[in-house]
Amino acid sequence: MVMMILYLLLMRDDKRRITLIPVALLALIFGHLAVAIIFGFLVGLLMILNSKLLINKLNKKFIILYIFFFIIIIVVLFVEMTYLKKSVEMLWRGITSLIIEANARTASEEQSFQPISTVLSYIPISVIVATSFVSLFISTIPSWLRTLTAITLVSVGMAFFAEQALPGITAVRYIGYPAAVILSITLPLGLHKLSKRGRLGSICTTVLIIVVILAFVFSGSLTPGNPLTGVPSFGVYGLIAYDENVQIKMINQLLTGKIQIVTDWRTGLFLGYLNALDLKRMSYGVETENLTIANAGAYGFIVSEERLVTMLKRGYVLILRDKGLDMIESFTRDLKIKLKNLIHNTNIIYNGEKMVVTSNYIES
């Protein structure tokens, strides 16, 4: 939607299409208010950075639309004053909790493990960044696009280093990926300009594209569980197969009364959907009228042996899928080895194919 509005704003003067902008803006504001506000600031920044954009391309209509955009945002915020108060509170709580979580997660980072093959899935972004960086030096690219590219490249760098320092902030998700999407506008242009630099340029462009294809194919982004591919950190790994789907539905029928569950985040969210009518909360964990589900792997919640034992002692029920155990940043590496002994000391409620439900830990 953001790309569409940007396109509508930057296109040539076309009366038929300019009428679409208010509709698209309304959809953006009602769709995601926070994104709408950030988008507004981004466009404002572009306007300040490049006066040509304001004067030549968009003239008065743009200013009117921009004012209209902010009036709508303000109206929505006034209509939902409680929401405004809540959102400020949430923002503050979110920032503070993110930093606390990030510190906690950095401390427990050694327990989680990301194989080197996960780098494969980021190589396309490396290509996007490298090509966009090169496009900064091509004089035929308009200055406003170069400014946008420079700002976005800085955002990608910031996201990368913030993620390295405090992984819990998930800066790559919130800053890095949106920035990479914007960079994908300059990527084709960069490739095109490179391919015009004689035979060497053409070879370079071709090799880059082949590298991207190879990285995509062998990262296993759409081929989960393939032994020949790398293991992506999230993506499609640890999916619920058909037989597990049937088992989870059956287990869901057995869950009666107030129950606390710990499981991998895929199973947890699917259970939440199965109990959609009674849902109270669904984000970090899932809460329904009767169920409280702690999702391993959700927002840095990594389940270690000690944590699992504590939870089982508190009366949590463990729903364990074999594939869920392999999900990166869900369970610690050592847990898989110690799990047999751990389960031995509990009451096994259900023992299906590649799936176990257990509770009541008893010290041996």
Add this chain to the structure above:
Amino acid sequence: MKKLLIINFLIIIVGILILPIVYLKNIFTLSFNGLVLIEITLLILTPLLIVTFRDEKEITTFFLNFSITKIVIILFGIIIFIIAYTEMIILGYTYFLTLSFLFVALFIALFGRGKHVAKIALAIAIVGGLISALYGFYVPTFGADTWRDVSISKQIIITGSFESVSIRHPAYPIPLVPLLYTVMSLSLGFSPVWSNSISGFAYLVLLPLFIYYQRGWLAVTRSHTILVCWRWLRPSYLYGQYGSYRRRTRC
């Protein structure tokens, strides 16, 4: 500009050499994977900067002697679906055949002869066929937000009332996305999960078309159309279309 380019080139060379020392001496918090990624980026950047030094010449393009026709598009989509699904049924996961075919098909989509729109259609058919096979075997891969959206949609369908929705997220004043799934589910007779999946396919088809049919300045991006689709926390597929830039006369 050339001076700036030379300075950047030197900085990058120094960066390639210094970063491993930064990692080994633990001067800055840098994981091994992070170091590998940044080194790869800098290594990609080095030849690109050398190429940028050269003057502009006539565009040199490379194409395979394989034309992308309607039959090829349909066949490739069906073949990848059959291969992936058969491997998943027999082995429980996709294996060598799927990978090989995926590589060959993407290679043809990028370097085969044909109209831009045919190349886009082939890429959509390949990715669409693969996703169809995955969704046929696994529960669709959603993140927390998407499961919440489909759950809200399920609530609206069962209770028949928008007011009865029990979970609201403050970021979305009006849950438009669940409403969209609800409308789709009611009109098509699918569950919200499948309405979501169909929306994903529609997005897959519409986004490249949107890029392809751009007019005005942004139309230059059509020279090599790149599509990045986003899944849970990471990009899932990246597709580039390699060809010469032609301005469309009409849309």
